[in-house]
Amino acid sequence: MNTSENALVNAIDVRGLTKRFGTRTVVDNVDLSVAPGEIVGFLGPNGSGKTTTIRLICGLLTPDAGEGTVLGLDVRTQSAAIKRQVGYMTQRFSFYEDLTIEENLTFVARLYGLKPRAAAVARTLEGLGLSSRKDQLAGTLSGGWKQRLALAACIMHEPRLLLLDEPTAGVDPKARREFWDEIHRLAGDGLTVLVSTHYMDEAERCHRIGYIAYGRMLATGTVDEVVSGSGLVTFVVHGSLKPAQIREIAAADGVEQVAPFGTTLHVVGTDREKLEAALAPLAQQPDIKVEPGETSLEDVFIKFMTGAQDRAA
Amino acid sequence: MNAALSAGRLGAILAKEFVQMRRDRITFAMMLVVPIVQLLLFGFAINNDPKGLPAAILALGQDRYTRAVVSALEVSGYYRFERRPESAAEAESLMARGAISFLVTIPSDFGTRVERADAPRILVEADATDPAASSGAVASLQTVANRALLRAQGLQAATKEQDEGSLSFVVHRRYNPEGITQYNIVPGLLGVILQMTMVMMTAMALTREIERGTMENLLAMPATASEIMLGKVLPYLAVGCVQVAVVLSAAKLLFGVPFLGGLALLLGSVLIFVLALVLLGYTISTVARTQLQAMQLTFFFFLPSLLLSGFMFPFAGMPGWAQSLGELFPLTHFLRVIRAIMLKGAGLDDVGREVFYLAVFVPAYAGLALMRFRSTLD
Numbered sequence: 001m002n003t004s005e006n007a008l009v010n011a012i013d014v015r016g017l018t019k020r021f022g023t024r025t026v027v028d029n030v031d032l033s034v035a036p037g038e039i040v041g042f043l044g045p046n047g048s049g050k051t052t053t054i055r056l057i058c059g060l061l062t063p064d065a066g067e068g069t070v071l072g073l074d075v076r077t078q079s080a081a082i083k084r085q086v087g088y089m090t091q092r093f094s095f096y097e098d099l100t101i102e103e104n105l106t107f108v109a110r111l112y113g114l115k116p117r118a119a120a121v122a123r124t125l126e127g128l129g130l131s132s133r134k135d136q137l138a139g140t141l142s143g144g145w146k147q148r149l150a151l152a153a154c155i156m157h158e159p160r161l162l163l164l165d166e167p168t169a170g171v172d173p174k175a176r177r178e179f180w181d182e183i184h185r186l187a188g189d190g191l192t193v194l195v196s197t198h199y200m201d202e203a204e205r206c207h208r209i210g211y212i213a214y215g216r217m218l219a220t221g222t223v224d225e226v227v228s229g230s231g232l233v234t235f236v237v238h239g240s241l242k243p244a245q246i247r248e249i250a251a252a253d254g255v256e257q258v259a260p261f262g263t264t265l266h267v268v269g270t271d272r273e274k275l276e277a278a279l280a281p282l283a284q285q286p287d288i289k290v291e292p293g294e295t296s297l298e299d300v301f302i303k304f305m306t307g308a309q310d311r312a313a
Numbered sequence: 314m315n316a317a318l319s320a321g322r323l324g325a326i327l328a329k330e331f332v333q334m335r336r337d338r339i340t341f342a343m344m345l346v347v348p349i350v351q352l353l354l355f356g357f358a359i360n361n362d363p364k365g366l367p368a369a370i371l372a373l374g375q376d377r378y379t380r381a382v383v384s385a386l387e388v389s390g391y392y393r394f395e396r397r398p399e400s401a402a403e404a405e406s407l408m409a410r411g412a413i414s415f416l417v418t419i420p421s422d423f424g425t426r427v428e429r430a431d432a433p434r435i436l437v438e439a440d441a442t443d444p445a446a447s448s449g450a451v452a453s454l455q456t457v458a459n460r461a462l463l464r465a466q467g468l469q470a471a472t473k474e475q476d477e478g479s480l481s482f483v484v485h486r487r488y489n490p491e492g493i494t495q496y497n498i499v500p501g502l503l504g505v506i507l508q509m510t511m512v513m514m515t516a517m518a519l520t521r522e523i524e525r526g527t528m529e530n531l532l533a534m535p536a537t538a539s540e541i542m543l544g545k546v547l548p549y550l551a552v553g554c555v556q557v558a559v560v561l562s563a564a565k566l567l568f569g570v571p572f573l574g575g576l577a578l579l580l581g582s583v584l585i586f587v588l589a590l591v592l593l594g595y596t597i598s599t600v601a602r603t604q605l606q607a608m609q610l611t612f613f614f615f616l617p618s619l620l621l622s623g624f625m626f627p628f629a630g631m632p633g634w635a636q637s638l639g640e641l642f643p644l645t646h647f648l649r650v651i652r653a654i655m656l657k658g659a660g661l662d663d664v665g666r667e668v669f670y671l672a673v674f675v676p677a678y679a680g681l682a683l684m685r686f687r688s689t690l691d
Contacts, residue, residue: 059689060533090530
C-alpha cells in the first residue's frame with residue numbers, strides 16, 4: 001500500500017467494538033470512523049466508556065468483540081505496530097515526576113528509537129519553551145505545564161494519530177485555548193486527533209463529535225448535525241420567576257428540561273406545540289417574555305444522558 | 314461540646330478502618346491465614362536437636378565389635394548411615410559436597426584392640442560448618458557406643474566409670490575446629506541480606522509504575538515485556554553486586570571468615586543467586602497490585618525461606634516434607650553453595666549440582682514473570 005492510497009483510508013475505522021469487564025459491558029458495539037486530519041471530539045458522562053474506547057483503539061485493551069483498523073492496521077492483531085504510530089496522552093499525568101523534563105523526553109525518544117536523539121529532545125524542549133527549565137523535575141510543574149509536556153512527549157515520535165483522554169481537565173482557560181490552537185495546528189499538518197472531553201466549548205472546536213453513554217455511541221456528526229438531529233426545541237423565558245413557577249413549568253406536559261441561566265430560564269422539549277402550550281400562561285404575564293431560543297449542545301447531551309439512563313435502568 | 318474523645322467520632326473511624334481492612338484481601342490473609350500456616354509449618358518443621366543426620370561409615374574391619382558400634386549409633390537416632398565409601402578420598406568428597414554431616418572411621422585393628430583392651434579408638438569427623446547441627450550427635454557418641462561395646466563383650470556396666478568405658482572417640486570438627494558460629498552465620502547472612510533487599514526492591518518495580526499512573530503510558534509506548542523486565546531487574550543486579558562486595562569484605566576483615574574456595578566460583582554463584590532473586594521480586598510485582606501488597610508478599614516469602622533454608626535451624630533436622638519445601642527456596646541452595654565454597658574450599662565438582670539448582674530458578678522466575686505480565690491493561 002503506497003502513501004497516497006494510505007491517505008484515503010480512514011485513520012480509525014472500527015465496527016462493533018465491545019469490551020466487558022466481568023459481567024459489565026463497558027463499551028457496547030461502538031462504531032467509529034475518523035478521516036485523516038480530522039479532529040473528533042468524544043463526549044459522554046463519567047464512566048460512559050470514553051477512556052476504555054480510546055484504550056481499545058491504541059491497543060492497551062483487547063476487544064471482546066468487534067473488528068476494524070487503526071491507521072490501516074488490524075486493531076485486534078497488530079497492536080504493537082499501532083502503538084508505534086499512535087500518540088496517547090493519558091487522563092492522568094503519566095510521565096515520571098522524579099525525572100527532569102529533559103530526562104522524560106530523552107526516555108521517550110529512546111523508546112521510539114528517535115535519531116538523532118539529542119536533536120529531537122532539544123527541538124521538543126524549544127517548541128515547549130522549556131529549554132531553560134529542562135533540568136526541573138517534572139513533578140514540580142504546574143498542571144498546565146504538565147499537560148503541555150505530556151502533549152509534547154506524545155507527539156515527539158511524529159505519530160499519525162493522536163489520542164487525547166480528557167487532556168484539559170484541571171487546566172486554566174488560557175492554557176486550554178493555547179492547547180486547542182496547538183491541536184488545530186497539528187491537525188492542519190495532517191495529524192488525526194481523537195479527543196475526549198467534558199467541555200462543551202471544546203466539543204464545538206472539533207470537526208465532528210461522537211456522544212457515548214453507557215458504552216453506546218448515541219450520536220455522531222458535526223455539532224450542528226447532532227443538535228438538529230436531536231429534534232429539540234428551546235424557548236428562553238426572560239423575567240424573574242418564583243421557584244414555584246419554575247417547578248410548575250418543569251412538571252408541565254412536553255417540557256423535558258428546564259435550566260436557569262442567570263436571569264433567564266431555558267425550557268427544552270421535543271414537541272414544539274406542547275411546549276408553546278405549556279408556556280402560554282407565562283407569556284400572558286406583563287413582566288415575563290418568552291421567545292424561541294437556540295438549542296445548545298449541552299441541552300442535547302442532557303437529553304441523551306437522561307434517555308440512556310432510562311434505558312439502562 | 315467538643316470533647317477530646319467522642320465515642321461517636323471514634324466509632325466512625327473504627328467502622329471505616331474495619332471496612333477498609335475487610336476490603337483488602339491480602340492484608341486480611343496476612344492477619345488470619347498466614348499466622349496459622351506459619352505456626353503449624355514452623356512448629357513442626359523446626360528442630361534444634363536434629364536426628365537422622367546423613368552419615369557415612371568407613372569401616373576398615375568387619376568384626377562383630379565394629380558392627381555392634383555401628384548399629385548402636387544408628388539406633389541412637391542421631392545418625393543415618395546411608396553411604397559406605399570405599400576409600401578415605403571418596404569420604405572426603407562426600408563431606409565437601411555436604412552429602413554427609415558425619416564420617417565415622419573405625420580402624421581395621423578395632424576388634425583386636427577391644428579384645429586386648431588396648432584403648433580402642435574411633436575417629437568421628439563432623440561437618441562443623443553448622444556447629445549447632447552436630448553438637449547433639451557428638452555429645453551422645455560416647456555413651457551409646459560404649460554400652461554397645463560392653464554388650465557385645467557380654468559385660469554389664471556396673472559403674473559409671475565402666476559405662477564410659479575404655480573406648481575413646483577422636484572427634485574432628487571439620488572446617489571449623491573451634492566451632493565458631495560466625496563462620497556459619499556470616500556467609501549465610503550474605504544470602505539473607507541479598508534476599509531481603511533484592512526481592513523487596515524489585516517487588517516494587519511494577520507496582521510503583523501502576524500506583525504512580527506511569528504504567529499506562531509505558532505500555533502505550535513500544536516497549537516489550539522482556540525489555541521492561543530486564544530493564545527493571547538489571548539495575549538491581551548491580552546494586553546486589555555492591556552488596557556482595559561489602560558483605561564479603563566485612564566477612565573477611567571483621568569476622569575473619571575463611572575463604573578457602575575459588576573466588577571466581579564464589580562470585581559466579583552469587584551472581585546467579587542475585588539474578589534469581591531480582592527475578593523473583595519482579596515476579597512478585599507482577600502479582601501485587603499495590604506497593605503495600607508487594608511488601609506483604611515479600612515478607613510472606615521471606616520468613617519461611619529464612620526458617621526452612623537451613624539459615625537459622627539445621628536443615629537436616631527438619632522432617633522430610635519440610636526439607637522438600639525448603640528445596641524450593643533459592644536461599645537453601647545458595648547457603649549450601651556458599652558454605653561449601655568458603656568454609657570447605659569446595660570446587661565446581663563438589664557444588665556443581667547445587668549451583669545448577671540455583672540456576673534453574675532464573676529461567677523459572679523469568680518465565681513466570683513474563684507469563685504473569687500483562688502488556689495490556691485488561
